[in-house]
Structures are given as C-alpha cells and as structure tokens.
Amino acid sequence: MYTYLQERGYYENLYDKMTVADARRGQYYYDDFVARLAKKVRQLDPPDDLSRPGNALLMNMAYMQFLGYELLSRYEQREQTIGEWMERDRARDQRISNTELKHESPCQHCGKLGIKCSYKILMRRDQNEELVLLLFRCNNCHKNSAYWEDGAPYEVNHDNESENCEIPTKSNLPKKKTSKKHDIKDIDDPYYWNIDPEHDPDYAKDRYKFCFYDEHWLKQLRDVRDGLEKMSKLGRYFAERDQQKDMIRAVEQIKKLSVVELMNALTPVIEAKHYAKVNFSAPQTGRNLTMEFSCIDTQPDRQAYQSTRDLKRIVDEEMLLTNWRLMSDGIHYRLGVLSGRLKAIENPDEIRKLAEKLLQSGKIRLPKETETKKSNKNDSAYTEIAPDGTIIHL
Numbered sequence: 001m002y003t004y005l006q007e008r009g010y011y012e013n014l015y016d017k018m019t020v021a022d023a024r025r026g027q028y029y030y031d032d033f034v035a036r037l038a039k040k041v042r043q044l045d046p047p048d049d050l051s052r053p054g055n056a057l058l059m060n061m062a063y064m065q066f067l068g069y070e071l072l073s074r075y076e077q078r079e080q081t082i083g084e085w086m087e088r089d090r091a092r093d094q095r096i097s098n099t100e101l102k103h104e105s106p107c108q109h110c111g112k113l114g115i116k117c118s119y120k121i122l123m124r125r126d127q128n129e130e131l132v133l134l135l136f137r138c139n140n141c142h143k144n145s146a147y148w149e150d151g152a153p154y155e156v157n158h159d160n161e162s163e164n165c166e167i168p169t170k171s172n173l174p175k176k177k178t179s180k181k182h183d184i185k186d187i188d189d190p191y192y193w194n195i196d197p198e199h200d201p202d203y204a205k206d207r208y209k210f211c212f213y214d215e216h217w218l219k220q221l222r223d224v225r226d227g228l229e230k231m232s233k234l235g236r237y238f239a240e241r242d243q244q245k246d247m248i249r250a251v252e253q254i255k256k257l258s259v260v261e262l263m264n265a266l267t268p269v270i271e272a273k274h275y276a277k278v279n280f281s282a283p284q285t286g287r288n289l290t291m292e293f294s295c296i297d298t299q300p301d302r303q304a305y306q307s308t309r310d311l312k313r314i315v316d317e318e319m320l321l322t323n324w325r326l327m328s329d330g331i332h333y334r335l336g337v338l339s340g341r342l343k344a345i346e347n348p349d350e351i352r353k354l355a356e357k358l359l360q361s362g363k364i365r366l367p368k369e370t371e372t373k374k375s376n377k378n379d380s381a382y383t384e385i386a387p388d389g390t391i392i393h394l
C-alpha cells in the first residue's frame with residue numbers, strides 16, 4: 001500500500017521550508033524598499049537619516065507588511081496546520097485501507113478472474129476529486145490490471161507502446177507534490193523558492209530566524225505588531241472623533257426657526273422678487289408642524305410655470321440652512337395666486353440626517369480648523385503610540 005502518513009518531523013521540515021521561502025521573498029522586497037528609501041532621504045535637503053524615529057517607524061511598517069505579519073501568522077498556525085496535514089494523510093491511508101472493489105474484476109489482458117490486488121493509491125481521475133486506484137496482478141498471464149474504486153477500468157494510454165509501464169506501478173507512480181511556489185515573477189533565483197535544506201548554506205540560519213527559534217526576536221516582532229495595531233486603532237478613533245465633531249458643527253449651522261422667525265425671514269425675500277400679500281395660515285400640529293402660505297404674483301406677464309419655479313427656488317434657497325422645508329406637493333398656481341405648504345423638522349435625529357446630507361453635498365461648508373490644532377493632535381497621537389519599545393531596528 002502507498003502510505004501517506006509520515007513522521008511528524010517530515011511535516012515540520014516541510015512547513016519550515018515553506019516559511020523560509022516566504023520569508024526570503026519578503027526580505028528581498030523589504031531590502032529593496034529600504035535601499036530605495038535610504039537613497040530618497042539622502043537626497044533631501046538637508047539630507048535625512050533612516051534612523052530618525054519617523055523613518056524607523058516607516059521601516060517597521062514596511063517590514064511587517066512584506067514579511068512580519070506573515071511570519072507571525074505562520075508561527076502561530078504551525079501546530080494547527082501540521083496537525084491538519086497529518087490528519088489529512090491519516091484519513092487518506094484509512095481510505096485506501098478501507099477501499100475494495102464491489103465486484104470481482106477480470107484481468108484486462110487475458111480476461112480471467114482471480115486477479116490479486118497488489119497495490120492501492122489515491123489519484124485524481126480527469127482532474128476531479130481523488131479516488132483510490134487499485135492495481136492487480138494476474139496469476140494466469142502475469143500482467144498488471146488497474147481499476148478505480150468505482151469499478152471503472154483505468155484508461156490505458158495507448159501512445160505508450162511499452163506493455164507494463166502504461167499502468168502505474170510502484171516505480172512510475174506520480175511523485176508526491178512538493179511545496180514549490182512559482183508564483184513570484186520578479187525573482188527567478190531558486191534561492192527564494194526551490195530551497196534545498198541539505199545544500200543551502202543559509203538554510204539553518206534562516207530557519208532559526210524566520211521560524212522564531214529565538215523567542216526574544218519573536219517577542220520584539222509581536223511588540224511591533226501590537227504597536228502598529230494600537231496606532232491604527234488610535235487613527236480610527238481620531239478619524240471618527242473628527243467626523244463626529246464635523247457633524248456637531250454641521251448641525252449647529254442649521255438654524256432652528258420658530259414660526260414667527262420663519263415668517264419674518266421668508267416674507268421680505270418673496271416680496272423682493274415681485275410677489276405681494278404674503279400670507280401664512282395658522283400652523284397645523286401633527287407629527288410635524290406644518291403651515292400653509294400664499295402670495296400673489298405682481299408681474300402679469302410672468303407665466304404660471306415660471307412664476308411657480310421662481311417662488312419654489314426662493315423658498316428652497318432661503319430655507320436651505322434652516323429646519324423648515326417646502327412639502328413635497330410643491331407650489332400651486334391659480335390666476336396669479338400661488339400657495340404651498342411648509343414643514344418644520346424638530347426631531348434631533350432628522351435634523352442630524354439633514355445636516356449630514358447637506359455636509360455630503362457640500363452645501364454646508366465647515367470652516368477649517370487652524371493648523372496649530374491639527375499638528376497638536378498628530379503630536380499627541382505620535383507620542384502615545386510610539387514609545388521606544390515599538391520602534392526597533394529590523
């Protein structure tokens with residue numbers, strides 16, 4: 001029988017080899033990044049230095065992005081992944097051991113029954129899921145036959161003239177898949193992916209580092225990760241706080257007009273556009289306070305459509321930054337008399353929504369905070385999240 005399950009050390013070596021390969025690729029990009037950054041800061045006027053805290057923090061972030069997060073994650077998942085690999089192989093062995101053909105099958109060469117199963121293996125049929133392939137030896141003609149576990153005969157490759165090698169045998173069985181990853185395009189050098197632990201001069205050293213045999217190094221990298229996480233939380237906190245502040249300031253810009261204030265605000269602007277006898281009815285109380293208004297167009301040659309549109313625009317513009325809105329039934333026109341209804345928004349949530357909409361559409365413009373305030377905020381964020389412990393030279 002083909003046996004999948006190996007000693008634990010086999011999986012550990014495989015896992016670590018993949019870790020080293022990942023780490024070398026990440027390190028390659030990180031080194032490249034640092035080289036370019038160093039060149040850039042040297043060209044500044046005055047020239048800058050990578051060891052300055054701001055640059056060191058940038059390098060820490062880059063290191064984590066290129067390989068740090070991946071290494072910590074691989075370290076933390078090592079036991080579980082190896083356990084899953086072993087469990088998968090144990091299940092494969094169990095499946096192979098439990099699989100028999102339901103019906104006795106004839107020799108694929110002489111057609112006689114009585115062939116003996118000599119070998120079993122898991123293989124893919126037509127790129128589909130893995131099936132057990134059973135190999136048989138004929139006592140009559142001494143040739144090999146092969147059947148899939150569901151009874152289908154193994155498709156013989158007729159391009160191959162040699163009689164026996166068309167059926168898998170122990171010697172020509174497909175090799176186990178290796179962990180080669182060819183996905184990296186920029187690095188052709190097998191040093192980065194086709195690692196040979198036996199002959200690779202740097203392997204032991206790299207494994208020691210990247211698989212965290214040095215626990216002090218592990219702790220340092222975890223501190224960096226925690227520091228960056230804290231910084232990002234703090235960044236989110238400031239962003240949300242700024243957003244909330246903006247909302248409060250936007251709501252403050254919406255004037256809450258009483259009925260009399262509304263009348264006093266609207267009447268002169270309507271009259272200024274050649275409407276007369278602006279009149280308001282008694283307010284109606286319901287879910288919202290509503291109030292009808294009317295006026296007379298004093299320009300006889302202004303058409304109904306134009307007159308209605310003008311009045312609507314005047315009212316909408318004047319009410320834009322207040323808690324009053326023209327109701328959706330709009331403005332009515334009859335023989336030069338125009339009327340409409342206004343609605344008050346009193347609920348704080350609705351006013352907030354109104355403010356949000358106006359802010360998003362750019363109709364409310366918030367005065368900019370002074371530069372001093374902003375730089376103070378950044379300073380406090382920086383000192384809070386970048387104590388010496390979080391910046392290390394990687």
Ligand SMILES: [Zn+2]
Nearest residue numbers: 107110138141
């Ligand atoms: Zn036979």
